[in-house]
Amino acid sequence: MLQEVRRYQYDAFHAAQLDFDAKGVNDFVSEVDRRSQETILQALTAMDPQAGILAEEDGGDRRPEGTDRWYVIDPLDGTGNFRARIPIWAIGVGLFENGLPTEGAIVDSYSGRVWSSWEAVAPEHPVNQLSDVQMWTLDSAYESRAYPEVASAKRRQIGATVLALLLLTQSGFEGRASLDYALMGNSSLWDIAAPAAFLRQVGGALWIEEQGRLHDLTREPFDALAPQGPGAFRKRKLRYVASASPELARAVIDAGYLGTRR
Numbered sequence: 001m002l003q004e005v006r007r008y009q010y011d012a013f014h015a016a017q018l019d020f021d022a023k024g025v026n027d028f029v030s031e032v033d034r035r036s037q038e039t040i041l042q043a044l045t046a047m048d049p050q051a052g053i054l055a056e057e058d059g060g061d062r063r064p065e066g067t068d069r070w071y072v073i074d075p076l077d078g079t080g081n082f083r084a085r086i087p088i089w090a091i092g093v094g095l096f097e098n099g100l101p102t103e104g105a106i107v108d109s110y111s112g113r114v115w116s117s118w119e120a121v122a123p124e125h126p127v128n129q130l131s132d133v134q135m136w137t138l139d140s141a142y143e144s145r146a147y148p149e150v151a152s153a154k155r156r157q158i159g160a161t162v163l164a165l166l167l168l169t170q171s172g173f174e175g176r177a178s179l180d181y182a183l184m185g186n187s188s189l190w191d192i193a194a195p196a197a198f199l200r201q202v203g204g205a206l207w208i209e210e211q212g213r214l215h216d217l218t219r220e221p222f223d224a225l226a227p228q229g230p231g232a233f234r235k236r237k238l239r240y241v242a243s244a245s246p247e248l249a250r251a252v253i254d255a256g257y258l259g260t261r262r
Contacts, residue, residue, distance in 0.1 A: 001039065001040065001043040002040070002091055002093070002105060002107050002114065003107075003112070003114070004039065005036045005039050005040060005075070005091060005107075005109075006091065006107050006109045006112060008032070008035070008036065008039075009032055009036060009076060009082075009089075009091075009109040010109055010110065010112075012032045013082060013085070013087070013109075013110070018030055018031075018032065018083070019031065020079075020083050030079065030082075030083070032076060032082070033056070033057055033075055033076045033079060034057055034075075036075035036076055036091070037055050037056065037057045037060050037073060037075035038060075040055075040073055040075055040091075040093065041053065041055060041060050041073070044071050044073075044093075045062070048069065048071070050064060050067060050069070051064075051067055051069040051070060051071055051095075052064055052067045052069065052070040052071070052229055052230070052231065053070070053071050053072075053073065054070060054071070054072045054073070054189060054190065054193075054229075054230045054231050054233070054234065055072075055073040055075070055190070056073065056074050056075060056188065056190045057075065060073070061231055061234070063229065063231045067229070068097060068098050068099075069095065069096070069097050070095070070096040070229055070230045070231075071093060071094070071095055072093075072094045072095075072096065072189055072190050072193030072194075072230055073092070073093050073094075073190060073193075074090075074091065074092040074093075074162055074190040074191060074193070074194070075091060076089055076090075076091065076109075077089060077090045077091070077092055077160045077161060077162040077163070077190075077191060078090060078158075078159050078160030078162075078163070080159060081159040081160060086159065087110040088110070088158060088159055088160050088163065089109055089110070089159075089160050089163075090106055090107060090108055090109060090160050090162040090163045090166075091105075091106065091107040091109060091162075092104070092105070092106050092107075092162035092190065092191070092193065092194035092195070093105045093106075093193075093194055094190075094192075094193025094194040094195075094196060094197055095197070096193070096222055096230060098221060099220075099221025099222035099223040100200070100218075100219075100221055100222070101117075101193060101196035101197040101199075101200055101217065101218065102197060102200075103116075103117055103118070103197050104116070104117035104193070104194035104195065104196065104197030104198055105117070105194060106162055106163070106166050106194050106195070106198075108163065115166060115198070117194070117197035117198045117200075117201045118201065120169050120198045120201040120202050121171075121202065122169070122202035122203055122204075122244055123169070123170075123171045123172075123175060123176055123177040123202075123244055124171060124175030125174060125175040125176050126176070126177060126244055126245040126248070127176060127177070127180045127245055127248055128245050128247040128248050128251075129247070129248065129251055130149040130150055130248070130251050130252070130255060131149065132180075133149075133150045133153045133180045133181065133248070134153055134154065134176070134180060135153065135154050135156060135172075135178070135179050135180055136150060136153055136154075136155060136156070136179055136180050136181050136182065136183070137155065137156045137157060137158060137164045137167075137179050137181075137182045137183075138155060138157065138182070138183045138184065139157065139161070139183075139184045139185060139186045139187070140186055141184065141185025141186040141239070142183050142184070142185055142257075143157070145257075147255075147257060149255055153180075156179065161184065161187050161191040161192070161195075162191060162194060162195060164179065164182055165182055165191075165192060165195030165196075165198075165199070165206075165242055166195050166198060167179040168180075168181065168182060168195070168198075168199065168204065168242055168243055168244050169195075169198045169199060169201075169202050169204065169244050177243075177244045177245075180243065180245075180248060181241060181242065181243035181245075181248055181249060181252055182240075182241065182242045182243070183241050183252065183257055183258065184238070184239070184240055184241075184242075185237070185238075185239040185240075186237055187237065187238050187240070188233070188234075188236070188237065188238065189230055189233040189234075189236070189238065192206065192217070192238065192240070192242075193230075195242070196217050196218060199218050199242060199243075199244065200218040200219075202244050203244075203246070204218060204242065204243055204244040204245065204246060204249070205218055205219070205241075205242065205243060205245075205246040205249040205250075206218050206240055206241075206242040206249075207240055207241050207242070207249055207250075207253060207258070208238055208239070208240045209239045209240065209258055209259060210238075214253065217240075239258060239259065240258070241253060241257065241258050
């Protein structure tokens with residue numbers, strides 16, 4: 001199913017004309033987003049009809065009573081890149097069970113590569129302190145601030161949060177993670193649901209700051225944030241730090257980068 005959606009997106013990317021609607025400032029949606037989501041929804045509904053669903057585009061949510069299984073879907077993460085004909089975007093599908101991210105699937109729609117959280121392996125040489133950071137990523141919520149402890153490190157902005165967070169769990173040069181940590185303040189739950197399962201699989205951390213408290217999505221059931229399920233987070237933008245190294249994630253928090261010290 002995801003490969004079917006990926007092929008459709010790839011062909012649409014190379015089409016002569018695409019129309020986009022604005023959802024907000026620098027936030028766009030196209031028929032490609034909507035059609036991709038509908039295909040994924042139909043497949044998940046047929047496969048698991050009792051599960052809840054939170055999907056990025058309006059009209060896709062399903063909130064059954066009493067379910068402890070939720071699929072969280074980003075049908076096309078990186079629509080801005082897609083619109084600009086930059087070949088960096090992804091599909092992300094995450095499954096929460098009993099409040100924890102247990103499975104994730106991510107597709108790089110341009111290359112066709114597919115990742116499953118079950119196959120994720122922790123980087124051989126994780127970075128555990130800020131002084132050793134070489135590569136990290138952030139979004140627009142944090143780009144104007146100074147970060148003296150990592151002033152010599154390289155900052156990268158991918159334009160697709162799902163892929164950026166995936167790179168935290170992928171081994172790069174000399175067995176390090178491709179990106180050491182991510183600091184984000186402008187994401188939605190569908191941006192992080194699939195990568196959260198990868199981070200959980202490799203023993204990493206994803207600390208969300210919500211209403212003055214910190215919550216590690218990889219270890220603490222989601223119910224502590226939203227007893228009624230992920231659907232309650234449809235309109236919330238999340239502030240968080242994520243890393244394959246829990247020690248590094250805590251160091252980022254302790255440095256005050258997230259905005260709240262532990």
